[in-house]
Amino acid sequence: xxxxxxxxxxxxxxxxxxxxxxxxxxxxxxxxxxxxxxxxxxxxxxxxxxxxxxxxxxxxxxxxxxxxxxxxxxxxxxxxxxxxxxxxxxxxxxxxxxxxxxxxxxxxxxxxxxxxxxxxxxxxxxxxxxxxxxxxxxxxxxxxxxxxxxxxxxxxxxxxxxxxxxxxxxxxxxxxxxxxxxxxxxxx
Numbered sequence: 001x002x003x004x005x006x007x008x009x010x011x012x013x014x015x016x017x018x019x020x021x022x023x024x025x026x027x028x029x030x031x032x033x034x035x036x037x038x039x040x041x042x043x044x045x046x047x048x049x050x051x052x053x054x055x056x057x058x059x060x061x062x063x064x065x066x067x068x069x070x071x072x073x074x075x076x077x078x079x080x081x082x083x084x085x086x087x088x089x090x091x092x093x094x095x096x097x098x099x100x101x102x103x104x105x106x107x108x109x110x111x112x113x114x115x116x117x118x119x120x121x122x123x124x125x126x127x128x129x130x131x132x133x134x135x136x137x138x139x140x141x142x143x144x145x146x147x148x149x150x151x152x153x154x155x156x157x158x159x160x161x162x163x164x165x166x167x168x169x170x171x172x173x174x175x176x177x178x179x180x181x182x183x184x185x186x187x188x
Contacts, residue, residue, distance in 0.1 A: 031141035034158065038067075038151050041099075042135035047112075050119060052127030055099065057155050063095040064182045065151040066175070069142050071105040072118035076164035077146045081122040083167045088126065090176075094183055095153070098126040103137045105145055148175060152182050 032038055044054045057065070068084060070077035087098060104110045110132050119128060131137055140149065148171075150159040159178040165171040 032139075032149075032157050034160065036157055037155050038149070038157050039136075039139040041101075041129055042133075042139060043129050043131065048130045050112075050116060050128040050130070051125060055127055055129070057151070060097055060099075060151075061155060062153050063097050064153060064179055066096070066098045066179070067140075067149040067151065068098060068100045069103055069137065069140075069145060069147040069149075070100055071103060071109050071145045072115050073106055073109050074145045078118065078122055080146050080165045081124065083165050083172050085123060085125075086167060087176075087179075091179065091183070096179065096183065100124060100126055100128045101131050101136055102128055103131040103134055103142075103145070150175065150178050150182070153185075158182060 038057060040057045041055060043049070044056070046054060048054065066084075066087065070080075072078075084098060084100075087096070102109075102115050108114070112130065115128070115130060118124075129136065142149075144162040146164065147162045148160065148165070149157055152158045159175065161171045161175055163171060165175070
């Protein structure tokens with residue numbers, strides 16, 4: 001009964017999100033919506049990745065992936081890092097990966113050194129892809145910093161949230177419930 005209630009609650013939550021949040025259109029006029037496949041990461045050069053070798057979404061199949069869009073001079077982004085960093089501890093040993101996508105809001109944020117300084121300052125240990133050309137931002141149809149996209153084990157977008165997020169707030173509770181639900185599902 002508890003599992004069914006949890007599934008129903010998450011289903012209602014995802015349905016409400018898909019009705020209330022209209023994903024932005026990408027440069028190609030497409031958008032990624034809940035229930036749709038997520039495009040692969042757009043940067044494959046070693047220089048475009050920090051804390052990791054280049055990753056692809058097909059490599060991450062079988063894991064639940066949280067994509068975090070941020071910019072290193074964004075206050076709302078770095079105020080969300082303690083919550084995001086806590087996810088690594090909470091889901092340690094489980095097939096869960098956070099991939100941060102640094103997409104600069106300001107011209108000054110394009111410098112790799114500034115991103116590296118922020119990674120060190122805020123203790124980010126997860127993979128970070130540099131998206132200076134907005135290619136992944138546009139492929140996702142994203143419009144916000146910070147924005148979070150939860151991808152299931154098969155590469156399908158299952159949940160999205162935007163805005164500053166702290167442990168225990170609605171954004172965090174809803175995202176963690178969605179992560180728990182996906183991790184509890186048997187892989188098909």
